[in-house]
Amino acid sequence: MNVIGLTGGIAAGKSAVAARFAELGARIIDADALAREVVEPGTPALAAIVERFGPGVLDATGALDRAALGAIIFGDDAQRLALNAIVHPAVREAYARRVAAIEAEDPAAVTIYDVPLLAEARAASEFSAVIVVDAPAATRIERLVTLRGMERPAAEARVAAQIPDAERRAMADHVIDASGSLERTLEQVDALWESILAERAAGIPSA
Structure with missing residues (x-):
């Protein structure tokens, strides 16, 4: 497609x-929405983030605390690149799945x-x-x-x-x-x- x-x-x-x-x-695929989906509780990406940055990046419900994570990576290129190495591949996989689903549903879609x-x-x-x-x-x-x-x-x-x-x-x-x-x-x-x-x-x- x-x-x-x-x-x-x-x-x-x-x-x-x-x-x-x-x-x-x-048909719109929203990269920001995909980036949120791939770090929802129970996802491999969120588990990898916790392993890399510690349990302090989770809120009381077990969801990603974006402010806490942001405080860790802000101004630190090494930490930001480490996060990107986790999130970007997961987003690419989610994107590929979404494209395949749209193609299967409507091959003529824009x-x-x-x-x-x-x-x-x-x-x-x-x-x-x-x-x-x-x-x-x-x-x-x-x-x-x-x-x-x-x-x-x-x-x-x-x-x-x-x-x-x-x-x-x-x-x-x-x-x-x-x-x-x-x-x-x-x-x-x-x-x-x-x-x-x-x-x-x-x-x-x-x-």
Whole structure:
């Protein structure tokens, strides 16, 4: 199955774009949802995390205490890489299962993988096309402050911690400019969807 990757920097508007694609009929696989599923109580990944980082990363119910784990890995590249070595393979396996299930149910489906860290954790070559939702860093910082209530220094740090926008755009087959109004952003999604459907009908790869 051809899967289209969808990515974008924090507060760029990727979630709104993914929701619109879902409304139009795309099958969305949410990388964040998969990352939560693979560390649910009873999963091998959670057991491996506890073995690596200790029982203090569990809350009173036996679920992963994300704040406690975050405190351990924050600013420590070795710890972060150790966590990624556990979680990323589990997410890849869950992703493969989800793709196979969609293919079995509807071989003609347009499947989009909504993955924030595509540039950091996946290769563009894994997808039939990559869509990047783009907005300037200053715009994204302002959205984090006004819409999510973050303190400006924290918002600036979150944006600065991600890869440069130019690097993300360089891997794109399609760029959705989400710097303006939501209406304008969704118009671009609608137009791209029609293009994807036309290319699929003609047997042309989505790129």
